Amino acid sequence: MKEYQTSQIRNIALIGHNGSGKTTFVERTLFNTGVTTRLGSVQAGTAAMDFEEEEVSRNSSISTALAPIEFQGKKINLLDTPGYMDFIGEVNSALVVSDGVLVFVEAVAGVEVGTEVVTQAARERNLPQILLVTKMDRENVRVSRVMESINANLEGNFVNLQLPIGEGPDFKGIIDLVKMEARLGEKATVAPIPADMADDAEEARMALIEAAAEGDDSLMEKYFEEENLTSEEIVRGLKGAMAQGLVTPIIYSAPEPGIAVEPVLEILASYIPSPDNRTFAATNAAGDEVEIEGKDTSHLAAFIFKTREDPYGRSSYIRVFSGILESDSRVWASHLDSEVRVGTLQTVTGKETTPITRLHSGDIGVVVKLGDTGTNETLCDRGHVLTLPKIQQPSPIASVAIHPKSQSDVAKLSQSLNRLVGEDLTLTWHTEPATHETILSGMGVTHLDIAVKKAHSKFGVNLTTSIPKVPYRETITKTNSAEYTHKKQTGGAGQYGRVFIRLESLDDDAEFEFASEIFGGAISAPFVSATEKGCRQALEAGPTAGYPVVGVKAIVFDGKEHPVDSKEIAFQTAGRECFKKAMLGAGPVLLEPIYKVVVTVPADNMGDIMGDMNTRRARVLGIEQEGTKSVVICEVPLAEVLTYASDLRSMTQGRGVFRMEFSNYGRIPAHLQEQIVAHAKKEREEEG
Ligand SMILES: Nc1nc2c(ncn2[C@@H]2O[C@H](COP(=O)(O)OP(=O)(O)OP(=O)(O)O)[C@@H](O)[C@H]2O)c(=O)[nH]1
Numbered sequence: 223m224k225e226y227q228t229s230q231i232r233n234i235a236l237i238g239h240n241g242s243g244k245t246t247f248v249e250r251t252l253f254n255t256g257v258t259t260r261l262g263s264v265q266a267g268t269a270a271m272d273f274e275e276e277e278v279s280r281n282s283s284i285s286t287a288l289a290p291i292e293f294q295g296k297k298i299n300l301l302d303t304p305g306y307m308d309f310i311g312e313v314n315s316a317l318v319v320s321d322g323v324l325v326f327v328e329a330v331a332g333v334e335v336g337t338e339v340v341t342q343a344a345r346e347r348n349l350p351q352i353l354l355v356t357k358m359d360r361e362n363v364r365v366s367r368v369m370e371s372i373n374a375n376l377e378g379n380f381v382n383l384q385l386p387i388g389e390g391p392d393f394k395g396i397i398d399l400v401k402m403e404a405r406l407g408e409k410a411t412v413a414p415i416p417a418d419m420a421d422d423a424e425e426a427r428m429a430l431i432e433a434a435a436e437g438d439d440s441l442m443e444k445y446f447e448e449e450n451l452t453s454e455e456i457v458r459g460l461k462g463a464m465a466q467g468l469v470t471p472i473i474y475s476a477p478e479p480g481i482a483v484e485p486v487l488e489i490l491a492s493y494i495p496s497p498d499n500r501t502f503a504a505t506n507a508a509g510d511e512v513e514i515e516g517k518d519t520s521h522l523a524a525f526i527f528k529t530r531e532d533p534y535g536r537s538s539y540i541r542v543f544s545g546i547l548e549s550d551s552r553v554w555a556s557h558l559d560s561e562v563r564v565g566t567l568q569t570v571t572g573k574e575t576t577p578i579t580r581l582h583s584g585d586i587g588v589v590v591k592l593g594d595t596g597t598n599e600t601l602c603d604r605g606h607v608l609t610l611p612k613i614q615q616p617s618p619i620a621s622v623a624i625h626p627k628s629q630s631d632v633a634k635l636s637q638s639l640n641r642l643v644g645e646d647l648t649l650t651w652h653t654e655p656a657t658h659e660t661i662l663s664g665m666g667v668t669h670l671d672i673a674v675k676k677a678h679s680k681f682g683v684n685l686t687t688s689i690p691k692v693p694y695r696e697t698i699t700k701t702n703s704a705e706y707t708h709k710k711q712t713g714g715a716g717q718y719g720r721v722f723i724r725l726e727s728l729d730d731d732a733e734f735e736f737a738s739e740i741f742g743g744a745i746s747a748p749f750v751s752a753t754e755k756g757c758r759q760a761l762e763a764g765p766t767a768g769y770p771v772v773g774v775k776a777i778v779f780d781g782k783e784h785p786v787d788s789k790e791i792a793f794q795t796a797g798r799e800c801f802k803k804a805m806l807g808a809g810p811v812l813l814e815p816i817y818k819v820v821v822t823v824p825a826d827n828m829g830d831i832m833g834d835m836n837t838r839r840a841r842v843l844g845i846e847q848e849g850t851k852s853v854v855i856c857e858v859p860l861a862e863v864l865t866y867a868s869d870l871r872s873m874t875q876g877r878g879v880f881r882m883e884f885s886n887y888g889r890i891p892a893h894l895q896e897q898i899v900a901h902a903k904k905e906r907e908e909e910g
């Protein structure tokens with residue numbers, strides 16, 4: 223591939239609901255521009271973009287794939303994102319490295335919830351958008367219905383940049399409203415506008431001119447005087463209006479049969495800005511915020527936005543935001559705080575790589591084995607350290623407990639999990655101290671299911687999953703004191719320690735405090751510390767059901783030591799046992815984790831969601847209206863929302879979304895506490 227300068231580069235994320243046709247568009251484009259010799263098909267599992275094992279088996283994308291398209295002297299880096307909402311993390315990272323987006327709206331289904339979510343994310347990043355109404359060849363396409371759906375469900379001011387010629391099986395091509403010509407068939411042959419559409423085209427062009435005039439004050443003046451603009455002025459005005467988020471042009475295509483595809487590329491090349499007109503926020507070595515210009519002549523700032531593991535090593539996907547990144551060079555990794563060696567840079571199309579010598583400012587490429595760097599790393603000059611902002615990702619909303627199948631799986635577990643989460647920053651794992659389970663958390667059931675499959679296919683680890691146990695806590699409700707003597711005299715040196723401990727309840731968030739009210743040296747300082755150590759041991763498993771203890775202050779206020787037999791270990795034991803004894807009389811209760819949950823659903827679903835939340839012991843904090851959506855904000859015990867990701871999906875046919883984050887630990891109603899305690903007791907007995 224030839225070398226492209228910044229002004230020739232376009233970085234465009236393809237976004238839209240699951241199955242809206244993004245990958246098919248890229249496959250058609252790769253074929254038309256001669257990159258592939260056979261047209262790849264998602265359905266047949268031959269798509270260059272959907273090359274991961276799980277993508278082939280699901281006939282759907284699960285991660286962002288890259289396709290650099292050489293077109294009319296430009297390099298258009300297409301980022302084909304997955305539309306399934308469990309993989310929203312992939313969309314977020316693609317948006318960070320894009321200068322504009324192509325939004326896919328399926329001509330029959332119209333705007334679906336996934337499209338609403340991702341266009342919102344693109345708007346938050348102020349990225350210019352072009353909306354592609356795709357699959358125009360399908361039976362039952364009604365353009366008027368699609369337009370209604372767009373205007374009702376998406377934010378923005380939409381204007382036709384093209385008109386479709388025919389719809390459904392009669393779709394023949396489009397009218398270019400700037401050049402005022404038709405483009406017909408697979409070759410997008412230029413033809414006169416069909417006579418019966420001439421009036422519609424004139425009218426649509428006037429609307430387009432009005433929208434373009436908004437983008438530029440001088441154009442607005444001219445428009446008021448002459449009610450007309452030249453073709454160049456329309457392009458300039460629209461680009462300006464798009465950059466300010468004032469307008470979103472709509473275009474039409476049917477990539478599977480290959481109708482009206484080339485005009486899409488022409489429009490991407492002309493309307494999505496090249497990276498050299500942009501500036502980006504970064505942080506310098508002193509920690510000050512600086513603005514960097516997207517130019518070759520600026521200092522190097524290159525960002526790793528995606529990491530992919532395969533048996534040959536780790537691939538880092540990089541966008542250069544400023545400066546030039548050279549093959550076989552040494553650069554500074556700002557988070558790692560060390561130098562790393564850059565091997566051969568590559569461009570990739572799906573998984574096919576081509577070596578290149580350098581990436582100019584704005585370009586996207588890949589390098590393998592880049593030391594210990596991971597996603598979110600900034601590569602820069604050692605003498606001029608720059609750090610680009612990390613990709614913002616949502617908190618996980620679904621978790622499973624994972625269990626290695628065999629001993630060899632146990633040995634490989636943590637390393638494999640670390641590599642999995644390194645590839646996907648919406649995936650996290652931890653060991654829960656309260657339940658001793660290994661918990662994998664992510665954006666939905668499918669996300670977790672695929673992660674478990676990847677652990678097997680990529681790293682050879684076999685895992686089973688279960689619904690996680692709730693990590694309860696124990697605390698006290700009143701002050702109580704106890705005394706305990708630890709005494710052991712079996713020949714030789716004995717053990718002796720006696721302590722008096724008072725427990726007091728702490729505020730909600732505090733975990734543990736320890737204090738000494740020993741005056742006059744009833745027990746000496748080292749034994750006070752040993753007593754504290756004993757109390758801390760007792761925190762690990764409370765007396766009610768064996769869960770960690772929080773919210774307790776322990777005060778040792780008296781005690782006794784023996785001149786010979788008192789050792790630290792004796793006071794540790796005394797402290798631990800005394801704490802347990804005191805807790806039993808301090809009104810011990812169980813606490814459960816409470817999450818703040820924000821559910822967004824179509825207004826029609828609102829009643830169902832509220833009714834359902836009532837059965838989950840939820841406390842509703844508020845209800846808001848956002849356009850056609852209702853937003854329910856509530857606090858719910860984790861125990862009631864362990865499978866909410868799939869429950870909400872089935873309650874709303876996938877049209878509802880939610881986020882959740884830990885809020886606090888709250889008291890459990892007495893009748894539930896009895897059940898939990900009985901259950902925990904039974905489990906302990908089973909474990910022996
Ligand atoms: N009739 C028709 N079908 C199409 C067209 N484009 C895509 N499809 C079909 O729509 C289905 C989904 O297409 P994909 O390209 O996988 O959609 P996607 O947006 O990449 O989907 P995700 O990766 O899951 O988000 C496939 O079965 C395609 O064959 C089109 O232009 N016409």
Ligand SMILES: [Mg+2]
Nearest residue numbers: 244245282283
């Ligand atoms: Mg896809």
